Amino acid sequence: MAGALNKALADALEADPGVLVFGEDVGALGGVFRVTDGLAARFGDARVFDTPLAESGIVGTAIGMAMNGLRPVVEMQFDAFAYPAFEQITSHLAKMRNRTRGRVGLPVVIRVPYGGGIGGVEHHCDSSEAYYTHTPGLRVVTPGTPDDAYRLLRDAIDCPDPVIFLEPKRRYWAKGEVTSSGSASPGPGFDRALVRRAGRDVTLIAYGPMVATALETAEAAAEEGWDVEVVDLRSLAPFDDETVCASVRRTGRAVVVHEASGFGGYGAEVVARVTERCFHHLHAPVLRVTGFDTPYPPPKLEEHHLPSVDRVLDAIARLQWDDEVVGSARA
Amino acid sequence: MARTRAPELTLLPSEEPLSLLREDGSPVEDSPLAMPDDDVLVELHRRMVIGRRFDTQATALTRQGRLAVYPSSRGQEACEVGAVLALREQDWLFPTYRDSVALVTRGVSPLGTLTLLQGGWHLGYDPYEHRVGPQCTPLATNTLHAVGFAHAARVKGEDTAALVMLGDGATSEGDTHEALNFAGVWRAPVVFLVQNNGYAISVPMSKQNAAPSLAHKGIGYGVPSVLVDGNDVAAVHAVVRDAVASGGPVLIEALTYRIEAHTNADDASRYRDSAEVAAWLARDPVDRIEAYLTSRGLLDTARREAVAAEAEEFAAHTRAVMNADVEPDPAELFEHVYATTPAHLREQAAALREELA
Ligand SMILES: Cc1ncc(C[n+]2csc(CCOP(=O)(O)OP(=O)(O)O)c2C)c(N)n1
Numbered sequence: 001m002a003g004a005l006n007k008a009l010a011d012a013l014e015a016d017p018g019v020l021v022f023g024e025d026v027g028a029l030g031g032v033f034r035v036t037d038g039l040a041a042r043f044g045d046a047r048v049f050d051t052p053l054a055e056s057g058i059v060g061t062a063i064g065m066a067m068n069g070l071r072p073v074v075e076m077q078f079d080a081f082a083y084p085a086f087e088q089i090t091s092h093l094a095k096m097r098n099r100t101r102g103r104v105g106l107p108v109v110i111r112v113p114y115g116g117g118i119g120g121v122e123h124h125c126d127s128s129e130a131y132y133t134h135t136p137g138l139r140v141v142t143p144g145t146p147d148d149a150y151r152l153l154r155d156a157i158d159c160p161d162p163v164i165f166l167e168p169k170r171r172y173w174a175k176g177e178v179t180s181s182g183s184a185s186p187g188p189g190f191d192r193a194l195v196r197r198a199g200r201d202v203t204l205i206a207y208g209p210m211v212a213t214a215l216e217t218a219e220a221a222a223e224e225g226w227d228v229e230v231v232d233l234r235s236l237a238p239f240d241d242e243t244v245c246a247s248v249r250r251t252g253r254a255v256v257v258h259e260a261s262g263f264g265g266y267g268a269e270v271v272a273r274v275t276e277r278c279f280h281h282l283h284a285p286v287l288r289v290t291g292f293d294t295p296y297p298p299p300k301l302e303e304h305h306l307p308s309v310d311r312v313l314d315a316i317a318r319l320q321w322d323d324e325v326v327g328s329a330r331a
Numbered sequence: 332m333a334r335t336r337a338p339e340l341t342l343l344p345s346e347e348p349l350s351l352l353r354e355d356g357s358p359v360e361d362s363p364l365a366m367p368d369d370d371v372l373v374e375l376h377r378r379m380v381i382g383r384r385f386d387t388q389a390t391a392l393t394r395q396g397r398l399a400v401y402p403s404s405r406g407q408e409a410c411e412v413g414a415v416l417a418l419r420e421q422d423w424l425f426p427t428y429r430d431s432v433a434l435v436t437r438g439v440s441p442l443g444t445l446t447l448l449q450g451g452w453h454l455g456y457d458p459y460e461h462r463v464g465p466q467c468t469p470l471a472t473n474t475l476h477a478v479g480f481a482h483a484a485r486v487k488g489e490d491t492a493a494l495v496m497l498g499d500g501a502t503s504e505g506d507t508h509e510a511l512n513f514a515g516v517w518r519a520p521v522v523f524l525v526q527n528n529g530y531a532i533s534v535p536m537s538k539q540n541a542a543p544s545l546a547h548k549g550i551g552y553g554v555p556s557v558l559v560d561g562n563d564v565a566a567v568h569a570v571v572r573d574a575v576a577s578g579g580p581v582l583i584e585a586l587t588y589r590i591e592a593h594t595n596a597d598d599a600s601r602y603r604d605s606a607e608v609a610a611w612l613a614r615d616p617v618d619r620i621e622a623y624l625t626s627r628g629l630l631d632t633a634r635r636e637a638v639a640a641e642a643e644e645f646a647a648h649t650r651a652v653m654n655a656d657v658e659p660d661p662a663e664l665f666e667h668v669y670a671t672t673p674a675h676l677r678e679q680a681a682a683l684r685e686e687l688a
Pocket residue numbers: 429468469470497498499500501502528530531532589593
């Protein structure tokens with residue numbers, strides 16, 4: 001996935017001279033996850049460059065640059081280190097179009113490696129999506145596969161609105177074919193969720209790092225006779241009600257899976273939307289499988305925190321209390 | 332006075348604020364600053380008188396309930412006008428909530444300037460039309476926008492400088508320090524104008540800052556710094572003009588005073604005494620330039636009356652536009668959140684439409 005992101009950045013830099021890539025250690029080092037590897041050498045340090053170590057400064061100056069016609073793509077080194085930039089993001093980046101009655105749009109992309117599963121120490125594994133999705137004016141997207149990483153990042157850079165681009169860091173090393181290339185990125189569309197696997201009994205709603213986990217769960221569930229559909233949200237904000245609800249109406253059962261803590265989390269929004277729109281189609285309450293409501297744990301305990309295939313399977317089992325319906329559906 | 336080159340900008344500000352006019356309006360002979368041309372001085376005076384009248388009018392409109400709140404810049408006209416008139420056409424201004432006089436001096440209409448405070452919308456003018464960023468309320472955040480904007484101009488090969496205004500209190504915010512550091516490293520053409528008016532709401536300088544001056548803060552960032560008398564419009568104009576011409580970052584601290592309370596909602600008597608206010612009233616920036624221009628024969632009674640009449644007309648226009656009731660269109664709530672309105676906002680817009688039908 002890191003390679004797909006690198007290619008997307010390179011192609012975007014190539015396609016539009018207004019695109020700039022900057023942040024901490026993104027130049028000679030190529031970023032701590034090597035997503036910007038080789039870009040400074042290829043495009044020069046006027047377009048790909050290291051900044052002083054200051055997240056509010058990175059986002060604040062990106063806002064000024066975008067006001068002046070450029071398309072900054074900035075990197076926050078890790079999820080929890082984006083918090084110093086929170087004020088610039090919520091008070092200005094998200095609101096500039098609205099404040100100025102549409103006259104000043106800010107095509108800024110903020111890339112944030114997020115989530116756990118890499119044995120990182122504290123402050124390196126937060127899932128901060130709910131902070132951003134709660135802020136009107138921001139688009140929040142997260143790829144689940146290498147191919148989608150390329151496509152979503154190209155779309156994010158082309159987008160006239162600010163985009164928080166969450167990169168599931170445990171999937172940086174995931175292999176996969178990148179079929180999209182060139183400037184036009186055919187695909188489901190920037191705002192759209194995608195059915196990654198079709199199934200009839202249960203819908204698993206996942207995004208980012210949990211897409212792979214959900215697909216694995218679906219395989220395991222198939223062995224137990226459950227036909228599981230997997231929806232990859234891709235765009236957390238805006239939310240694609242249409243694709244998600246169409247799936248839930250087909251299956252009548254849904255589980256939302258994410259790494260972040262559940263309380264007040266993004267999954268609560270998904271459950272609420274699905275319940276409001278699909279209530280009469282539901283055979284069981286919509287369940288969540290999430291991280292615990294604790295600070296992200298130390299590396300040796302993170303396996304307990306992160307939603308596992310087993311935990312998702314358990315949730316699916318809990319949805320089957322009207323087994324007759326499921327049984328007849330499967331028959 | 333024939334000197335044309337700007338003095339070398341240094342990291343260390345002078346111990347005493349630079350000035351061109353003494354408090355009584357007599358010229359300072361050995362100032363390192365070049366006195367602005369006569370026509371510039373005459374224009375500075377005119378705009379200060381208009382600006383002050385506008386400010387008084389806005390304060391009055393607040394009392395009549397036409398504005399939700401108004402932060403007056405009375406007493407700070409030399410900074411507001413001197414700095415803005417030092418900008419070239421292509422330069423940008425990044426103001427704060429207090430800088431309404433700077434806005435009208437830059438050509439933004441009274442209604443455009445006051446729309447934010449009137450409550451009709453968050454901004455009343457097109458930033459690109461006037462090269463003025465939205466007035467900034469979160470403190471110091473605009474400093475970074477100015478640095479980014481100026482850096483982008485450099486990248487695009489444009490000769491554009493950005494002037495960002497901030498208060499003494501705002502210099503304590505992290506963003507000010509990040510902005511000065513970025514500007515220093517990038518050599519961005521940004522002028523930071525700190526209007527040190529003595530207080531951040533109620534908090535005095537003694538509780539805000541331990542450095543010898545706020546201008547001293549430039550040293551650590553490699554940003555040349557100037558300390559200037561902020562009630563001397565000739566001096567403020569000269570330092571901003573020279574800073575813009577330098578093509579790099581400059582930090583200017585202008586020593587001035589806020590004559591009114593922080594806003595109409597504030598009770599300034601709780602934290603400062605009337606003797607202090609009286610002392611500053613005696614250093615009035617408008618009186619000072621008037622005394623100088625009069626002594627030079629550049630301002631006579633007829634001209635003074637003409638300027639006063641113009642200011643009166645500007646105030647009357649301001650009253651007229653502000654006395655019209657505004658009824659913002661609720662549909663607009665949903666229009667400018669994203670470039671294209673997403674489904675959930677279209678639904679909410681429809682629901683509100685129905686509710687109002
Ligand atoms: C980040 C932030 N914190 C607090 C406030 C509330 N506030 C508004 S004005 C002000 C004082 C600002 O003082 P100063 O920077 O000296 O500017 P002045 O009002 O004197 O022009 C405060 C604390 C704010 N606007 N933004």
